[in-house]
Amino acid sequence: MKNIILIALLLSGFQGLQAQDIFFTRTGKVEFKAGSSVEDIDGVNNEAASMIHTKTGEIAFTLLVKSFHFKRALMEEHFNENYMESTVYPKASFKGKITNLAAVNFAAAGQYNATAEGELTIHGVTKKVTVPGKITVQNGKFSGQSTFKILLSDYGIKVPSVVADKIAKEAEITVLCQYEPK
Amino acid sequence: MKYRPSTLPVPKVLFLSLGILAGSSILAQKKDTTDLMSMLEKETARKPVTNYTIATFKTTRLINAHSIEHVAGGVMDVKISHRFGTLNSGFYELFGLDNASIRIGADYGITDWLMIGLGRASYEKQYDGFMKVKLLRQSSGAKKMPVSISGFAGMYYNTLKWSEPDRENYETSRINYAFQLLIARKFSEGFSLQLSPTLVHKNLVPGADDPNDLLSVGIGARQKLTKRMSVNVEYYYQVPGYKLEGSVNPLSIGLDIETGGHVFQFIFTNSTGIAENQYITGTTGEWSNGDVHFGFNIARVFTLGKKKK
CATH class of the missing domain: 1.20.5 (Single alpha-helices involved in coiled-coils or other helix-helix interfaces)
Incomplete structure (x- = not known):
């Protein structure tokens, strides 16, 4: 009898722990810069959704391209209509893993350098990428931050020659997510 | 052990x-x-999110007529519209290139759903002002709406010298009004269609038997050729009995080319006038006679106000 209670206790404790392993956000911030000295082209999306499994180091990330907002309305329209074709490819996503999971202690407060490796899908094109990032643990929650560059041509995003001097060939992407236990 | x-x-x-x-x-x-x-x-x-349709047309004018598109809040759109003379005027007039009918105007978005505009057309030396309000937005997802609808109201004031100065002329005779309901649907990435029931009211009409209230229905379509180029067609059907004697239904064909903040529209039309009261009810040229004007519209947007994030 005692054994059974012990087992049940251990199991229930484990169940609780398992749910704690998944962290989630719906309000991840993604900034995108593809401007030049001639023109600023900055888009911000505050509605990215992401999940991290702290035991396995898995990361899932998805956002709606239409949720990127620009200072200039016409730029936003062109971004959706001419470059990202958001009606055809409404989402961008990342699916991958933290490769140096051992270096990140999700249980102790602090800042850890992390590297994520996985598949980035933009404009319907999927590429393997490795991106550097930082994980900051505080009060049992943590934030993930990453800045990396992508070549527009890698993802089949065509820039016509008339505006080629206004748009960078490489876009800088900054991601900032505050994860909460799910 | x-x-x-x-x-x-x-x-x-x-x-x-x-x-x-x-x-x-x-x-x-x-x-x-x-x-x-x-x-x-x-x-x-x-x-679930609501997915609002964007870019049903390239700009706020299809060719002569207003499209369902608005300029965003805080954005000014300067438009220069130019119509040369008619192609059938022959080599002496270089097929119309020696003549011009011009409208210079500016549109401004007070909010994303309300825009106003002012302009001056050389034809009939006419000043105009208008207001366009978004009523419905085509959408899919959480909220579904098959069409976008906007309401348009314009007022026109011509400053020509009185054609008959000897009779008693009223200042109000210079004024015309136009009211339109713009109903559009973007069927696919490339194809959009618009219907525009229209009422033009003229305080003074040329003939004694002409009605003051003139009814018509506009139909406009665009087909994209590439991401930045499209072909547009626009036609207004005037309801018999509610049109001016001798007026012809306007038919226009245009090509839109967009580069960054500019939109260039190259057009062929049988209408000399560019404002609503002029091209819808006052067109006299027939396509079959070669009374066709080559022309263009140039639009350039300027972001004046800051867009809310």
Whole structure:
């Protein structure tokens, strides 16, 4: 009898722990810069959704391209209509893993350098990428931050020659997510 | 040390529970590794979003007529519209290039759903002002709406010298009004269609038998050729009995080319006038006679106000 209670206790404790392993956000911030000295082209999306499994180091990330907002309305329209074709490819996503999971202690407060490796899908094109990032643990929650560059041509995003001097060939992407236990 | 089987119950429990722990953790891991992405998608699907249609047309004018498009709040759109003379005027007039009918105007978005505009057309030396209000937006997803609808109201004031200065002329005779309901649907990435029921009111009409209230229905369509180029067609059908004597239904064909903040529209039209009261009810040229004007519209947007994030 005692054994059974012990087992049940251990199991229930484990169940609780398992749910704690998944962290989630719906309000991840993604900034995108593809401007030049001639023109600023900055888009911000505050509605990215992401999940991290702290035991396995898995990361899932998805956002709606239409949720990127620009200072200039016409730029936003062109971004959706001419470059990202958001009606055809409404989402961008990342699916991958933290490769140096051992270096990140999700249980102790602090800042850890992390590297994520996985598949980035933009404009319907999927590429393997490795991106550097930082994980900051505080009060049992943590934030993930990453800045990396992508070549527009890698993802089949065509820039016509008339505006080629206004748009960078490489876009800088900054991601900032505050994860909460799910 | 000599091995002796233990009779104590505690380690047994420990081993047993460890075994179960290991087993369940493998199970849990397996489930999670395959499904983190689909878990996330399920989570995001719980809050469905409304997907509003954008860019039904390239700019706020299809050719002569207003399209369903608005300039965004805080954005000014400067428009220069130019119509040369008619192609059938021959080589002496260089097929119309020696003549011009011009409208210079500016549109401004007070909010994303309300825009106003002012302009001056050389034809009939006419000043105009208008207001366009978004009533419905085509959307899919959480909220579904098959069409976009805007309301348009314009007022026109011509400053020509009185054609008959000897009779008693009223200042109000210079004024015309136009009211339109713009109903559009973007059927696909490339194809959009618009219907525009229209009422033009003229305080003074040329003939004694002409009605003051003139009814018509506009139909406009655009087909994209590339991402930045489209072909447009626009036609207004004037309702018999509610049109001016001798007026012809206007038909225009245009090509839109967009480069960054500019839109260039190259057009062929049988209408000399560019404002609503002029091209809808005052067109006299027939396509079959070659009374066709080549022309262009140039639009350039300027962001004046800051867009709310």
